[in-house]
Amino acid sequence: MRHRIFAKSGISLIVCGLIISIPATGQAPAARKAQSQSRGKNAVTKKWRTPWGDPDLQGPWSNTNLPTLERPAKYGGREFMTTQERAEEEAKRTQGEKGSFYDPSYADGRTSLIYDPPDGKIPALTPEGKKRKADESLRGDGPYDGPEDIDLNTRCIIRDPLPRIPRNYANSYEIVQAPGFVAIYQEGVHETRIIPLDGRPHIDQSVCEWLGDSRGHWEGDPGHILR
Secondary structure (H helix, E strand, O other), X not given: OOOEEEEEOOOOOOEEOOOEEOOOOOOOHHXXXXXXXXXXXXXXXXXXXXXXXXXXXXXXXXXXXXXXXXXXXXXXXXXXXXXXXXXXXXXXXXXHOOOOOOOOOEOOOEOOOXXXXXXXXXXXXXXHHHHHHHHHHHHHOOOOOOXXXXXXXXXXXXXXXXXXXXXXXXXXXXXXXXXXXXXXXXXOOOOEEEEEOOOOOOOOOOOOOOOOOOEEEEEOOOOOEEO
C-alpha cells in the first residue's frame, strides 16, 4: 500500500512496521498459494477510497510478524533480509509453530520491526525515562498496597501500551473509518483507539489517557492497491 496514516499520541515515537493484511482466512495453504499465483497473473489495481474520499483501510488486519522488535547484530545496518535469510526464517517458523495454538506468523523480509531510527534499535532513555522505569520496577516487585500497584495488563485495563508489539496470540485488529476519524479496535482487552483527522489540538496535558491522545493525517497520494 502506498498510503499511510500518521498518528501520534503526544509521546516519543519509535516507528515500527506492525500491521499486515490478514491472508485468506480459513483456506488451506495449497489453496492460498494457488490464489496468490492467480493474482500474480491477473492482478489489477484499484484506488480504494471511502465514500468521502479518504484512503480505505477498513477491515481485519494482523500484526503477527516474525522479525524481532530490535535488529539483531547479524544483519548489521540492513533493513531487509536476503532471499536465503528469509527462506531460513520461514523454515524455522514452520517447524516452531507445528502443533502450537499460537497465531501463525509471517516473514515479510524485514530484519526488525523498528525501522526508524535506521539502526533498528530503541533509543537510549532520557534521564526522566530512566527515573520512571526505576519507579515502575520498584512497584512491580511489590509490596502491593492496592490494585493500582499491579500492571495494567494483569488488571485487564489495556493489553499493551503503544506501539502494540506482536505476541503469540491476540494480534488482530479491526479498522473502521468515518469522516474525520479512524478507529482501531484491538483484540485482547478490546480497546478502541480513536484517531481524529480534523486537525484539532491535543487535550490538556493534565488529562492522561491509556492509549494517548492520538491525532492523525493522511500524507501523499494514496495511489493504487494491488488486489
